[in-house]
Amino acid sequence: MTTTVLIVDDNRAFRALARMVLEAGGIEVxxxxxxxxxxxxxxxxxxxxxxxxxxxxxxxxxxxxxxxFGDDETRPAVVxxxxxxxxxxxxxxxxxxxRGFIPKAELSVPRLLAVVGAAP
Amino acid sequence: xxxxxxxxxxxxxxxxxxVAGALSSTASADRPLPAAIALHIAAGLLFVVVGLVxxxxxxxxxxxxxxxxxxxxxxxxxxxxxxxxxxxxxADYFGPLQYALLAxxxxxxxxxxxxxxxxxxxxxxxxxxxxxxxxxPEVFWASALPAGPHNLLALHRDAHLHxxxxxxxxxxxxxxxxxxxxxxxxxxxxxxxxSRRAMAPVAWASGPVAVAIAASNSLGLVDPFGNLKxxxxxxxxxxxxILPSAVLIGMLRTSLRHSAVGQLVxxxxxxxxxxxxxxxxxxxxxxxxxxxxxxxxxxxxxxxTDGRPVDxxxxxxxxxxxxxxxxxxxxxxLLHESSLDEDPWLIDAVAAAAGLALDNERLHAxxxxxxxxxxxxxxxxxxxxxxxxxxxERDLHDGAQQRLVGLALAVQMxxxxxxxxxxxxxxxxxxxxxxxxxxxxxxxxxxxxxxxxAILTEAGLGPALESLAERAPLPVSVTVSVDGAPAxxxxxAYFLVCEALANVSKHxxxxxxxxxxxxxxxxxxxxxxxxxxxxxxxxxxxxxxGMADRLAALDGRVSVVSPEGQGTHISARIPCxxx
Numbered sequence: 001m002t003t004t005v006l007i008v009d010d011n012r013a014f015r016a017l018a019r020m021v022l023e024a025g026g027i028e029v030x031x032x033x034x035x036x037x038x039x040x041x042x043x044x045x046x047x048x049x050x051x052x053x054x055x056x057x058x059x060x061x062x063x064x065x066x067x068x069f070g071d072d073e074t075r076p077a078v079v080x081x082x083x084x085x086x087x088x089x090x091x092x093x094x095x096x097x098x099r100g101f102i103p104k105a106e107l108s109v110p111r112l113l114a115v116v117g118a119a120p
Numbered sequence: 121x122x123x124x125x126x127x128x129x130x131x132x133x134x135x136x137x138x139v140a141g142a143l144s145s146t147a148s149a150d151r152p153l154p155a156a157i158a159l160h161i162a163a164g165l166l167f168v169v170v171g172l173v174x175x176x177x178x179x180x181x182x183x184x185x186x187x188x189x190x191x192x193x194x195x196x197x198x199x200x201x202x203x204x205x206x207x208x209x210x211a212d213y214f215g216p217l218q219y220a221l222l223a224x225x226x227x228x229x230x231x232x233x234x235x236x237x238x239x240x241x242x243x244x245x246x247x248x249x250x251x252x253x254x255x256x257p258e259v260f261w262a263s264a265l266p267a268g269p270h271n272l273l274a275l276h277r278d279a280h281l282h283x284x285x286x287x288x289x290x291x292x293x294x295x296x297x298x299x300x301x302x303x304x305x306x307x308x309x310x311x312x313x314x315s316r317r318a319m320a321p322v323a324w325a326s327g328p329v330a331v332a333i334a335a336s337n338s339l340g341l342v343d344p345f346g347n348l349k350x351x352x353x354x355x356x357x358x359x360x361x362i363l364p365s366a367v368l369i370g371m372l373r374t375s376l377r378h379s380a381v382g383q384l385v386x387x388x389x390x391x392x393x394x395x396x397x398x399x400x401x402x403x404x405x406x407x408x409x410x411x412x413x414x415x416x417x418x419x420x421x422x423x424x425t426d427g428r429p430v431d432x433x434x435x436x437x438x439x440x441x442x443x444x445x446x447x448x449x450x451x452x453x454l455l456h457e458s459s460l461d462e463d464p465w466l467i468d469a470v471a472a473a474a475g476l477a478l479d480n481e482r483l484h485a486x487x488x489x490x491x492x493x494x495x496x497x498x499x500x501x502x503x504x505x506x507x508x509x510x511x512x513e514r515d516l517h518d519g520a521q522q523r524l525v526g527l528a529l530a531v532q533m534x535x536x537x538x539x540x541x542x543x544x545x546x547x548x549x550x551x552x553x554x555x556x557x558x559x560x561x562x563x564x565x566x567x568x569x570x571x572x573x574a575i576l577t578e579a580g581l582g583p584a585l586e587s588l589a590e591r592a593p594l595p596v597s598v599t600v601s602v603d604g605a606p607a608x609x610x611x612x613a614y615f616l617v618c619e620a621l622a623n624v625s626k627h628x629x630x631x632x633x634x635x636x637x638x639x640x641x642x643x644x645x646x647x648x649x650x651x652x653x654x655x656x657x658x659x660x661x662x663x664x665x666g667m668a669d670r671l672a673a674l675d676g677r678v679s680v681v682s683p684e685g686q687g688t689h690i691s692a693r694i695p696c697x698x699x
Contacts, residue, residue, distance in 0.1 A: 011518070011522045013522060013523075013526050014522055014525060014526060014529075017525075017526050017529045017530065018529065020529075020533060021529050021532065021533055024533060024536065024537075025536075055578075056517070056574060056578060061578050061579055063579075064579075083517065083521045083522070083525055083561065083565060084565060084569075084574065084575070085562075085565050085566075085569065085587075085591065087587075087590050087591050088569070088575060088587030088588075088590055088591055089575075089587065090590055091583075091586050091587070091590060092579065092583050092586070092587075103561075104525040104528075104529075105524065105525045105528035105529065105557065105558060105561050106528070106532075106558075107529060107532075108532060108536075
């Protein structure tokens with residue numbers, strides 16, 4: 001079964017490239033969203049297995065809304081993505097509900113699967 | 121100087137009194153009684169002493185010199201006892217001068233100045249009258265004694281004519297006296313309450329003096345044979361002796377009020393509010409109707425303490441205006457009862473004191489306004505700089521960084537697509553390109569973060585400081601118990617910690633650092649403590665200096681304690697309540 005992914009990022013060009021990267025690796029991108037509100041809304045409708053969540057969204061801080069994805073039955077693996085220095089985010093990522101972190105420039109299918117790991 | 125002068129005057133007065141006393145001891149039965157002469161001399165001396173006291177206390181007031189002159193004038197009378205005709209003539213002719221001086225004093229009291237044209241004319245007239253009118257009876261009169269000194273002015277001795285001219289002279293004297301009394305009465309009715317306080321004792325004392333002088337003067341009319349003369353001899357000197365005391369009491373009552381001006385100056389030391397200043401001035405001048413109007417240059421008008429413009433050209437009747445100016449600059453105006461103009465010394469002193477206070481207040485207000493302006497502009501500069509940094513960082517993040525991310529992903533994909541195909545050279549090139557992009561991204565990230573830490577805007581000071589701690593090359597413990605400080609305050613705190621941590625890792629050779637941010641009162645307090653070598657100097661190096669300037673722009677303070685070998689303790693306080 002292919003992994004389904006929702007991309008939440010405010011940069012349209014990145015979303016398009018990320019979709020290309022993921023789909024080239026056999027992952028199904030089920031949706032895209034440009035901000036936190038529409039991202040949460042899309043997640044409720046589409047039930048993706050993985051949410052690629054930008055840390056810096058126009059309407060919210062990605063790390064602090066990570067816990068709001070999913071409900072009691074299905075809970076996607078939220079993976080934070082950012083252009084920021086991962087070292088400066090480490091502690092906050094540890095305290096948040098995200099599964100892991102991938103620098104945007106290093107996004108690849110193997111990297112994503114490694115972070116998601118033994119998917120729930 | 122004035123002490124020497126006073127001593128000289130006093131010595132002269134005592135000498136004159138002694139001479140007069142000695143002369144009187146030779147008095148014969150026909151001459152005035154010794155006791156009456158003693159009273160007369162005492163009155164003269166008392167006038168001189170009182171005059172000296174007043175002159176010393178209020179050097180600008182002519183009441184003092186006038187009283188001294190009256191004292192000496194009373195001694196002129198006693199020259200008649202010298203066995204010389206010249207002395208007798210001088211005594212007889214100039215003796216009445218004391219009454220002219222008394223009239224002068226009465227009209228000028230208590231300010232010492234003749235304020236109106238009428239007053240000046242009257243006093244000039246009285247002097248003229250006393251000196252000229254005395255000539256006529258003198259011409260016909262030789263002396264009370266057949267032998268001894270006689271009147272040198274007696275050109276035509278005629279007892280009958282002398283009596284007639286003398287009586288007319290006396291009647292006219294009474295008329296002149298009535299004019300003086302009327303003028304003083306008019307002064308009284310127009311006088312302000314404080315002036316009346318000074319005039320009252322003199323007015324009360326003048327009654328008996330006027331009666332006594334009138335009685336002894338009119339004696340010739342009702343008692344041609346001199347039967348009552350002995351009794352009235354006491355009257356004039358006895359009444360005269362009351363007068364200097366009354367003058368002194370009156371002047372002391374004035375100077376009590378003048379000392380209220382001293383009190384006013386003391387009170388004005390603590391810059392009072394406009395309303396309070398008005399009340400204090402009203403109290404000092406004892407004028408409850410007093411108005412204080414401030415000159416407001418922006419309005420080009422005087423504004424009252426109630427905030428309404430005051431037109432000085434249309435003040436009501438009985439209201440006078442005293443302008444308060446300093447260095448030719450208008451400061452304020454006092455609108456007060458016209459009657460206060462009678463005491464120009466008082467109103468000038470009060471205006472000067474008020475001017476001092478108002479000028480201080482004005483300078484203070486200007487300084488405060490300038491300071492506030494400088495502070496506001498510094499804060500605005502910092503805020504504008506912060507905003508520009510945020511914008512720049514945002515632009516980098518949304519623009520160049522995203523493009524590079526895209527480029528990295530594209531290169532990655534191209535590499536993946538190549539797979540295991542043999543174009544090894546192309547693969548190498550792509551690897552190199554990917555490496556370049558990764559480095560470019562990392563450098564851009566650092567640059568953007570140095571311009572403005574995005575995390576500060578997005579997550580606040582705590583996470584921002586923690587991210588700093590994580591990037592530091594040595595263990596940094598962070599304790600942040602503050603949230604929601606104004607953005608410029610958080611930015612200043614962030615950059616301070618940034619600079620401090622950079623210094624620690626460069627120079628301190630420390631094992632660990634603790635960073636603490638908390639709220640104290642209305643301030644954000646940031647402390648950075650390391651266990652390094654110490655010896656840091658805040659005045660050296662531009663980093664901390666720049667931080668101190670940035671903090672100062674927000675009215676914050678930074679202190680650096682760094683004893684050699686005992687680590688460095690940097691502590692900053694930044695007020696959170698920005699104006």
